[in-house]
Amino acid sequence: MSIEGLVPHRELWIGGEWHSTTKATPVMNPSTGEVLADVASCSAAEMLDAVAAASHALPAWGRTSARERAEVLRKGYELMMDRADDIATVMCLEMGKTPAEARAEVAYAAEFFRWLSELAAHEGGEFRTSPSGRILTTKRPVGVCLLVTPWNFPAAMATRKIGPALAAGCTVILKPAAETPLTALLLADLLHQAGVPRGVVNVVPTDDPGTVVAAALSDPRVRKLSFTGSTSVGRLLLKQAAEHVTRTSMELGGNAPFLVLADADVDDAIEGALLAKMRNGGQACTAANRFLVNRSLADEFTDKLRTRLSALRIGAADQSDTELGPMVSDRAVTSIKRMVSGAESHGASAERMDSGPDVGYFHPATALTHVAPDSPILQQEIFAPAAPIVVVDDDEHAVALANDTDAGLAAYVYGSLPTALGVAERLEVGMVGINRGLVSDPAAPFGGVKHSGLGREGGHEGIAEYQEISYVSATW
Ligand code: NAD
Numbered sequence: 483m484s485i486e487g488l489v490p491h492r493e494l495w496i497g498g499e500w501h502s503t504t505k506a507t508p509v510m511n512p513s514t515g516e517v518l519a520d521v522a523s524c525s526a527a528e529m530l531d532a533v534a535a536a537s538h539a540l541p542a543w544g545r546t547s548a549r550e551r552a553e554v555l556r557k558g559y560e561l562m563m564d565r566a567d568d569i570a571t572v573m574c575l576e577m578g579k580t581p582a583e584a585r586a587e588v589a590y591a592a593e594f595f596r597w598l599s600e601l602a603a604h605e606g607g608e609f610r611t612s613p614s615g616r617i618l619t620t621k622r623p624v625g626v627c628l629l630v631t632p633w634n635f636p637a638a639m640a641t642r643k644i645g646p647a648l649a650a651g652c653t654v655i656l657k658p659a660a661e662t663p664l665t666a667l668l669l670a671d672l673l674h675q676a677g678v679p680r681g682v683v684n685v686v687p688t689d690d691p692g693t694v695v696a697a698a699l700s701d702p703r704v705r706k707l708s709f710t711g712s713t714s715v716g717r718l719l720l721k722q723a724a725e726h727v728t729r730t731s732m733e734l735g736g737n738a739p740f741l742v743l744a745d746a747d748v749d750d751a752i753e754g755a756l757l758a759k760m761r762n763g764g765q766a767c768t769a770a771n772r773f774l775v776n777r778s779l780a781d782e783f784t785d786k787l788r789t790r791l792s793a794l795r796i797g798a799a800d801q802s803d804t805e806l807g808p809m810v811s812d813r814a815v816t817s818i819k820r821m822v823s824g825a826e827s828h829g830a831s832a833e834r835m836d837s838g839p840d841v842g843y844f845h846p847a848t849a850l851t852h853v854a855p856d857s858p859i860l861q862q863e864i865f866a867p868a869a870p871i872v873v874v875d876d877d878e879h880a881v882a883l884a885n886d887t888d889a890g891l892a893a894y895v896y897g898s899l900p901t902a903l904g905v906a907e908r909l910e911v912g913m914v915g916i917n918r919g920l921v922s923d924p925a926a927p928f929g930g931v932k933h934s935g936l937g938r939e940g941g942h943e944g945i946a947e948y949q950e951i952s953y954v955s956a957t958w
Contacts, residue, residue: 497684555645559599618954657691734933736889747896754915755787825870847869
């Protein structure tokens with residue numbers, strides 16, 4: 483696989499034109515540890531050019547009919563599906579996603595455009611009566627939106643924000659992660675072909691996100707920040723957004739518990755565990771971070787999970803039979819090595835499986851048993867293919883441990899439906915998967931509680947994050 487020809491432009495996309503910069507940043511291929519491409523790096527001044535372009539394009543785009551915006555999004559969906567193999571290849575190369583997962587992400591990402599094209603055409607205002615008069619409401623675009631995305635789902639995290647923003651009539655500046663700018667630049671090209679007017683979507687990779695994002699947030703023309711990334715950076719950006727009382731949506735870190743109740747089907751739970759833990763090599767905000775297994779099933783669950791982890795084929799992301807690819811960076815490998823040895827020093831036993839190729843950023847799938855409930859690894863977002871298993875006495879114990887964290891994004895529960903539903907209601911999270919290891923769905927409201935975020939993306943709720951309700955009180 484080669485990147486040449488797939489992403490013809492490596493510059494900044496501002497105002498519907500490609501802008502080269504004096505500074506370029508290397509993008510690495512995590513399967514080899516080699517440079518894949520050099521990509522332009524946006525400065526604070528260029529970010530302000532992007533804000534100006536988005537601001538200039540806003541009035542005309544905001545006035546287009548909902549039908550027109552829906553047609554453009556629909557075309558965006560079709561072009562993404564036409565180019566699905568190319569987009570998937572770019573994600574394999576720059577992020578280390580396996581081919582099957584990369585194709586699944588393209589379908590998931592494109593679906594946000596289709597779903598929003600369908601919703602956009604049905605958005606309307608309301609006429610209501612109150613006890614004393616009449617109430618008219620309309621929905622307006624919030625304005626210029628700054629979209630900041632992580633590297634772990636380079637296409638879906640971008641479309642999950644661009645789709646609702648465009649559907650609502652907003653214009654956007656997308657700042658992708660420095661690890662994965664090529665997917666974002668390819669999307670810019672496709673959206674231009676889909677008929678998105680100049681300046682409505684701007685894409686500005688940078689290797690200096692702190693300075694560049696701060697510059698945008700200090701400009702009062704930016705009315706909305708939608709951020710997906712770590713809780714620590716989210717917290718910093720919330721403070722910066724306070725200056726101009728900029729609206730925010732925050733999709734932050736997780737620490738998902740995976741509960742196996744006494745009446746669970748262990749084989750089903752193992753299938754769910756592999757999906758919830760190993761999708762994207764564990765590098766997902768919704769990844770199962772802690773397996774809380776009822777004592778009566780613990781031995782069987784642990785043996786079966788270890789067997790399945792040891793059978794995973796680890797290798798370069800662009801090989802068709804790879805099941806576990808590399809981590810995104812050398813730094814990520816160092817971080818997980820430290821977490822696993824930290825767990826060992828707190829009494830856990832680590833079983834490291836096949837360690838993979840000698841070159842690139844690989845870490846073996848790892849089963850951690852005898853993990854004490856107070857082990858630090860249970861309070862950290864692992865973001866890697868390591869699975870700590872904690873034995874619990876009963877549902878009360880499982881729920882107490884599950885909620886013993888600042889994070890509250892996702893949880894998984896395996897058990898009979900009535901029991902699992904009762905447990906799900908007591909979990910302090912935004913999303914629960916019952917007898918399934920995947921919760922992401924463009925038609926569902928995705929988001930977290932506690933330190934995992936503010937607001938929702940997807941579903942009917944996602945578009946509301948980009949709309950202002952305007953109320954008119956009239957007498958007649
Ligand atoms: P990160 O917070 O390091 O980076 C996210 C984005 O913020 C990137 O675009 C990065 O360039 C930018 N950024 C970094 N420092 C910044 C700063 N000082 N000012 C402004 N912007 C800055 O996160 P990451 O490592 O790219 O992604 C992993 C994290 O994202 C995990 O915590 C994961 O849980 C979270 N995540 C959450 C969701 C969700 O929907 N809740 C989805 C995917 C990932």
